Amino acid sequence: MNETYVHGYNRRENVRLHDQAGALIDLLHADTEYPAGSRVLEAGCGVGAQTVTLARGSPDAQFTSVDVSGDSIAEARRRVDRAGLTNVQFRHADIFALPFSAESFDHVFVCFVLEHLSRPVEALAILKRLLKPGGTITVIEGDHGSAYFHPDSLAAREAVQCQVELQRQAGGNALVGRQLYPLLVESGFEAIRVSPRMVYVDSSRPDLVDGFTRQTFTAMIEGIRENAIASGLIEPERFDAGIRDLHRTTHADGVFCYSFFKGVGEKGRGAQPRGEQPCSGGDAR
């Protein structure tokens, strides 16, 4: 996974840390449950924020969680141990060079990973090879272009756009959420269903105002300040005005909206292409 990260692992970490009420975890993960005995690959587990939720939600499934960062794997292992979970094993590996045989897994799970990849279809095709026929892939991604708010602010939108542009320059795609359907089609999956998971925040939900609008989304944008300015994408005053306006949306009359997308696809049971090539996906809908 030779990709440059714009914001490290902070965002998914923050989603977990600040989601005191579990509302976001439910929104993203409540409908993911794997049968007893199934083998599940979590590709790109990071520091294990999703791993704990996954392994707890499917206590009788066996998870293999991989990440390109050894430090992250170490932290994920500590976290899973602290949670008392025994159904996860970790492997330190690149998503483009995974040490598994074809058709090794019943299911694959990918969360907040594709946004960082310049070749997401290639990654999905590799993961598809590792799936048994009839197995599923579940992909969850955010989409920074889905953020809008009240009061509206051009400066705030420009600050968010800096994040989109920096991620693009790093080879990633901050708008990947809306693209899950075509990406899964192009990778050859079948029976694809994508559903948006919109986080709607007004002041009747102070947990989300603080945990999502302030500590997750706005904090993420604040985190690219130096990089955005150094890259010449925006003037410091303009960026800071955008951040002030994002904070303004956390007032009593403010509203903040953001959407994640969750896609599930199946690996067909039909004839597989010969040799080691990923499926061409010709029979996908």
Place this chain on the structure above:
Amino acid sequence: MNETYVHGYNRRENVRLHDQAGALIDLLHADTEYPAGSRVLEAGCGVGAQTVTLARGSPDAQFTSVDVSGDSIAEARRRVDRAGLTNVQFRHADIFALPFSAESFDHVFVCFVLEHLSRPVEALAILKRLLKPGGTITVIEGDHGSAYFHPDSLAAREAVQCQVELQRQAGGNALVGRQLYPLLVESGFEAIRVSPRMVYVDSSRPDLVDGFTRQTFTAMIEGIRENAIASGLIEPERFDAGIRDLHRTTHADGVFCYSFFKGVGEKGRGAQPRGEQPCSGGDAR
């Protein structure tokens, strides 16, 4: 209702006409049901697109539907008659001068109306006076700033922005959906809960590709072409490029997202302000 309409009644009409599968009607209205015997005011019924859904969904409630346009009322009456519904009466009236006594209704329903009003809080306060204590208001509005799509296109976003600007110049607010919570708070309603209703369209849903992306949203933007160009908001070539890019999102790899918002608030049972003033809403959350 002395407001200039940007697009007449076409949009809400289109939502109905092209929603062959009923998916949008379910998304917006499935959770609205009024008890037997309750009196419900539909403020701004237009040509009755929602009236038929409402009256069918609550066959034992009594609806009073008003609109500022006599022609629209006539069409709404024909439509309700054709549907065989007998629980609706119509009144030709301005929302700012409604011919009803205070506390006449158990519930109020408002759909695709606030976006056209320059004084939405005033309208909501007037409607609140007509509610019995403990009665509810239900408000449904779109939000054109919630539209995003794949492939993304700056030209398409600029064409959409023309609609937002024209509606603003006409005294309306095309971003009103995201503002329902603060508007209901400011109008003095209590126990307010707002939920987004996101329309997510990919090519696995050809009914929505045609009925919503093409025939409803893109057709609405196409409809402002002359006005947007005459107002100097955009060059013809740029607008047309934007429309082409909106149509591009209807291809097999395209995705289109739009959100409606639905808000429900209650009129408190506590002490009412003296005289004829609308409630101040001091105890609203």
